[in-house]
Amino acid sequence: xxxxxxxxxxxxxxxxxxxxxxxxxxxxxxxxxxxxxxxxxxxxxxxxxxxxxxxxxxxxxxxxxxxxxxxxxxxxxxxxxxxxxxxxxxxxxxxxxxxxxxxxxxxxxxxxxxxxxxxxxxxxxxxxxxxxxxxxxxxxxxxxxxxxxxxxxxxxxxxxxxxxxxxxxxxxxxxxxxxxxxxxxxxxxxxxxxxxxxxxxxxxxxxxxxxxxxxxxxxxxxxxxxxxxxxxxxxxxxxxxxxxxxxxxxxxxxxxxxxxxxxxxxxxxxxxxxxxxxxxxxxxxxxxxxxxxxxxxxxxxxxxxxxxxxxxxxxxxxxxxxxxxxxxxxxxxxxxxxxxxxxxxxxxxxxxxxxxxxxxxxxxxxxxxxxxxxxxxxxxxxxxxxxxxxxxxxxxxxxxxxxxxxxxxxxxxx
Amino acid sequence: xxxxxxxxxxxxxxxxxxxxxxxxxxxxxxxxxxxxxxxxxxxxxxxxxxxxxxxxxxxxxxxxxxxxxxxxxxxxxxxxxxxxxxxxxxxxxxxxxxxxxxxxxxxxxxxxxxxxxxxxxxxxxxxxxxxxxxxxxxxxxxxxxxxxxxxxxxxxxxxxxxxxxxxxxxxxxxxxxxxxxxxxxxxxxxxxxxxxxxxxxxxxxxxxxxxxxxxxxxxxxxxxxxxxxxxxxxxxxxxxxxxxxxxxxxxxxxxxxxxxxxxxxxxxxxxxxxxxxxxxxxxxxxxxxxxxxxxxxxxxxxxxxxxxxxxxxxxxxxxxxxxxxxxxxxxxxxxxxxxxxxxxxxxxxxxxxxxxxx
Numbered sequence: 001x002x003x004x005x006x007x008x009x010x011x012x013x014x015x016x017x018x019x020x021x022x023x024x025x026x027x028x029x030x031x032x033x034x035x036x037x038x039x040x041x042x043x044x045x046x047x048x049x050x051x052x053x054x055x056x057x058x059x060x061x062x063x064x065x066x067x068x069x070x071x072x073x074x075x076x077x078x079x080x081x082x083x084x085x086x087x088x089x090x091x092x093x094x095x096x097x098x099x100x101x102x103x104x105x106x107x108x109x110x111x112x113x114x115x116x117x118x119x120x121x122x123x124x125x126x127x128x129x130x131x132x133x134x135x136x137x138x139x140x141x142x143x144x145x146x147x148x149x150x151x152x153x154x155x156x157x158x159x160x161x162x163x164x165x166x167x168x169x170x171x172x173x174x175x176x177x178x179x180x181x182x183x184x185x186x187x188x189x190x191x192x193x194x195x196x197x198x199x200x201x202x203x204x205x206x207x208x209x210x211x212x213x214x215x216x217x218x219x220x221x222x223x224x225x226x227x228x229x230x231x232x233x234x235x236x237x238x239x240x241x242x243x244x245x246x247x248x249x250x251x252x253x254x255x256x257x258x259x260x261x262x263x264x265x266x267x268x269x270x271x272x273x274x275x276x277x278x279x280x281x282x283x284x285x286x287x288x289x290x291x292x293x294x295x296x297x298x299x300x301x302x303x304x305x306x307x308x309x310x311x312x313x314x315x316x317x318x319x320x321x322x323x324x325x326x327x328x329x330x331x332x333x334x335x336x337x338x339x340x341x342x343x344x345x346x347x348x349x350x351x352x353x354x355x356x357x358x359x360x361x362x363x364x365x366x367x368x369x370x371x372x373x374x375x376x377x378x379x380x381x382x383x384x385x386x387x388x389x390x391x392x393x394x395x396x397x398x399x400x401x402x403x404x405x406x407x408x409x410x411x412x413x414x
Numbered sequence: 415x416x417x418x419x420x421x422x423x424x425x426x427x428x429x430x431x432x433x434x435x436x437x438x439x440x441x442x443x444x445x446x447x448x449x450x451x452x453x454x455x456x457x458x459x460x461x462x463x464x465x466x467x468x469x470x471x472x473x474x475x476x477x478x479x480x481x482x483x484x485x486x487x488x489x490x491x492x493x494x495x496x497x498x499x500x501x502x503x504x505x506x507x508x509x510x511x512x513x514x515x516x517x518x519x520x521x522x523x524x525x526x527x528x529x530x531x532x533x534x535x536x537x538x539x540x541x542x543x544x545x546x547x548x549x550x551x552x553x554x555x556x557x558x559x560x561x562x563x564x565x566x567x568x569x570x571x572x573x574x575x576x577x578x579x580x581x582x583x584x585x586x587x588x589x590x591x592x593x594x595x596x597x598x599x600x601x602x603x604x605x606x607x608x609x610x611x612x613x614x615x616x617x618x619x620x621x622x623x624x625x626x627x628x629x630x631x632x633x634x635x636x637x638x639x640x641x642x643x644x645x646x647x648x649x650x651x652x653x654x655x656x657x658x659x660x661x662x663x664x665x666x667x668x669x670x671x672x673x674x675x676x677x678x679x680x681x682x683x684x685x686x687x688x689x690x691x692x693x694x695x696x697x698x699x700x701x702x703x704x705x706x707x708x709x710x711x712x713x714x715x716x717x718x719x720x721x722x723x724x725x726x727x728x729x730x731x732x733x734x735x736x737x738x739x740x741x742x743x744x745x746x747x748x749x750x751x752x753x754x755x756x757x758x759x760x761x762x763x764x765x766x767x768x769x770x771x772x
Binding site for chain 2: 029030033036037038040041043044046047048049051052054055056057058059060061062063065066067068069070071073074075077078079080081082084085086089090129133135136137139369370371372373376380383387391394398401
């Protein structure tokens with residue numbers, strides 16, 4: 001979106017858009033710094049905490065991860081420096097180009113990470129040697145993985161929804177508090193336009209594709225996600241609300257709509273969907289309630305996002321949005337929910353794969369570091385919890401400060 | 415094929431040490447020598463637009479290590495678990511210190527993040543030096559006790575230190591007197607290196623003082639290098655075997671020596687870039703000498719039971735390594751292009767970049 005604002009500035013020569021772009025750049029720079037410092041531990045973690053997994057599959061997932069390092073991290077970081085400090089040195093057009101490069105880099109990074117993730121969900125192009133090592137025998141299979149594109153597009157739509165809501169919420173805050181209203185309008189407008197497109201795409205087609213993948217390749221995960229314990233003749237109902245009761249293998253207090261799930265999944269009202277009880281318990285997802293709630297929170301919030309954004313877009317089109325206070329309030333308070341939905345989505349993906357580390361091939365317990373004791377991991381876990389809490393607080397504080405000052409504040413990035 | 419990836423990995427690590435090395439050095443200079451607000455600004459301006467691109471070399475090298483030598487990656491990262499976590503925390507503090515300092519104009523706020531940045535840089539230099547010491551000294555692979563492995567042959571776990579700080583003990587610690595000595599060498603080397611970068615990139619009064627500092631520190635460094643070379647022989651006998659069979663390898667210690675000796679003429683250099691060139695030569699030379707003397711070992715075993723980890727026995731499978739070659743060449747060309755662009759955009763002195771004022 002920053003790139004979009006910069007482009008708009010180049011087209012219209014309206015300084016407002018350049019200020020807007022710079023304003024979001026400040027927040028982006030903070031975000032990026034936080035992302036870099038918290039991302040490095042993740043790369044280290046493969047080796048430190050999942051040594052056995054790294055040793056056995058490194059020949060494959062190392063491939064996509066090394067590509068990420070070489071292709072996207074260098075691209076992002078070199079051009080981010082120019083984007084942040086080089087406006088005067090570069091001139092406006094090249095400055096825009098450097099922003100575009102940062103955007104490309106981060107989207108490439110997402111792609112390669114999801115490629116790694118997809119291989120763990122749905123391993124392809126490998127063979128297993130006698131010593132248990134996974135070796136690659138088909139490079140292009142990694143990128144033709146049927147799991148890859150749906151997950152990637154779904155993920156990117158999710159991130160676009162998050163930023164749209166964030167931009168719209170800051171705009172709503174400005175309009176409601178009568179500060180920087182000129183910018184408030186720009187924010188709300190662009191946030192809603194981006195938001196309506198991306199939240200619809202989040203459900204259809206990307207969410208739909210991703211879910212169909214799960215049905216096809218991990219039916220037991222799907223049953224747990226949807227909270228279906230028993231296979232039902234004549235079509236399955238879709239669960240809206242209910243609490244899984246693991247002792248008795250059933251769902252309590254459920255509100256459900258008959259046959260819809262069958263239709264959504266197979267486009268037939270009476271299609272049979274296998275329930276959880278049909279599968280051997282040793283391959284049940286380890287944490288069924290967690291998976292079920294993660295999925296339902298994600299889908300529930302996603303539906304609410306569409307509702308709000310469609311309504312807001314309609315009022316925007318009618319020219320009444322900036323005066324409809326109650327909707328602006330809602331937009332403002334929506335800020336945390338896309339983050340919650342994203343996190344719930346990742347929970348769904350990760351819990352859904354368990355007990356497997358590599359689906360159907362390697363279990364979680366077989367992947368951990370053999371020599372690192374639990375006392376040591378607890379020590380470092382506590383350290384990270386403390387450190388990230390501190391970082392999170394500082395981050396919130398500084399973003400709030402930037403927002404309070406607003407886009408008109410002296411913004412020279414000399 | 416694995417030899418190719420070995421060279422790639424070492425070149426990337428070497429580049430990392432030279433590039434992020436000056437950032438650590440600048441942090442140390444910031445901690446000890448930059449007194450006024452103007453001088454502190456000069457230091458952060460000099461590294462501001464670069465440090466995070468420099469850190470990427472570490473991440474990318476980690477990626478290549480994972481991809482090309484997964485067994486070594488798994489063994490070393492789980493074995494050096496505790497020091498790696500400390501390094502991560504320090505990297506976080508270094509970055510946060512740099513980025514957050516300018517966000518709020520308040521004396522206490524600035525003082526806190528100045529110290530976070532400086533101390534983290536100092537400790538990182540010390541730790542990376544000690545890390546090299548650990549790799550040179552080797553570890554108890556398979557955690558052998560009384561001649562029996564208690565773990566798989568290529569796994570180990572290192573405590574932060576053992577009670578005697580003795581590098582020759584059966585169960586080594588990350589910190590012993592030998593690795594600490596190499597850590598100290600790294601701190602002094604990178605201080606000089608960082609000071610040279612600041613001289614190259616800025617033009618405050620600090621620079622004249624830094625030249626004197628470099629001149630003095632260089633004597634300390636020379637003494638430390640000679641001492642550690644002798645003790646090296648004590649910890650790992652006959653380190654120069656490879657160099658005696660392959661005479662061309664002597665080019666590395668020679669480059670290192672030229673860099674070190676050349677720095678004594680720091681006050682006579684006409685161009686501001688000469689000092690930086692010499693300290694880079696010293697780092698490159700000593701790093702390459704270490705690797706050349708260890709080859710083909712990557713992580714030596716200190717017991718007679720399990721073999722050392724070598725370039726051959728930890729490499730990934732042939733097919734993956736060959737396919738990787740294709741994308742790697744494309745990526746490497748792109749990286750070079752980015753760096754040329756970056757250095758052209760930010761050429762010359764950086765006195766008014768205004769880093770941290772956004």
